[in-house]
Amino acid sequence: MRIGLAASSRDELLALLDQAGEDGVPTVLLEANSLLFALQGQDANLHCSNLSCTIRRFIALERQRYSAGLRHLLAMPSAEAQRMDMALSEPTASQWRKSSAPLRDQSLTFHDRSNSDIVAAVKRAQTRGTKVILLLPPRSPAAERTLPDGQVEEMYLRANALANELGLPIFAPRAGWSDADFVDRAHMSREGRERFLRELRAWWAEQA
Numbered sequence: 001m002r003i004g005l006a007a008s009s010r011d012e013l014l015a016l017l018d019q020a021g022e023d024g025v026p027t028v029l030l031e032a033n034s035l036l037f038a039l040q041g042q043d044a045n046l047h048c049s050n051l052s053c054t055i056r057r058f059i060a061l062e063r064q065r066y067s068a069g070l071r072h073l074l075a076m077p078s079a080e081a082q083r084m085d086m087a088l089s090e091p092t093a094s095q096w097r098k099s100s101a102p103l104r105d106q107s108l109t110f111h112d113r114s115n116s117d118i119v120a121a122v123k124r125a126q127t128r129g130t131k132v133i134l135l136l137p138p139r140s141p142a143a144e145r146t147l148p149d150g151q152v153e154e155m156y157l158r159a160n161a162l163a164n165e166l167g168l169p170i171f172a173p174r175a176g177w178s179d180a181d182f183v184d185r186a187h188m189s190r191e192g193r194e195r196f197l198r199e200l201r202a203w204w205a206e207q208a
Contacts, residue, residue, distance in 0.1 A: 010034050010111075014121040017132070021125035028125065029135040029171070032159045035118060037108040106143075108151050110158060115165060122166050134163045136172035138196070143185035169207060173199045
């Protein structure tokens with residue numbers, strides 16, 4: 001669970017996996033994104049080594065953003081409001097799909113480091129009786145088109161390689177997703193969430 005944060009860091013994910021094992025959670029879907037890559041422009045200063053620290057920083061940043069947005073709406077511009085040109089609400093799915101503005105190009109910075117910390121965390125969870133499944137969430141086609149050539153395929157190849165290294169099953173739904181299934185690059189709309197759960201149930205039944 002990310003509790004509404006933009007993303008969880010690698011350290012935070014592994015800390016949550018440890019906590020799940022200690023709490024006796026029977027099954028964990030371990031999201032692969034932060035284990036594999038960082039997005040261009042991702043705020044590295046937001047993350048700490050534990051989730052409570054990140055939540056405190058996230059709340060502080062959101063407070064600054066909303067304060068700047070209110071100043072802007074009240075015609076009381078501050079340097080922060082002018083710089084951010086903050087909007088107080090996210091677009092609806094239909095607004096996002098109909099937007100004529102192209103998505104900003106992004107790139108993935110893949111992690112080239114030892115996975116020994118992930119291996120150890122997974123083994124600890126399994127020793128406590130937790131079943132761990134690696135999850136690579138789907139991304140919108142529009143978001144995939146903003147990535148440099150080859151990075152989408154590399155993302156899936158690296159995810160499968162990580163699953164093999166960890167000895168874990170991987171759920172990585174990919175085929176047939178459309179922009180209508182998302183409200184932004186990677187967050188699913190209501191229809192997308194329903195489809196995700198259908199595919200997860202079908203995949204889970206095949207694993208039994």
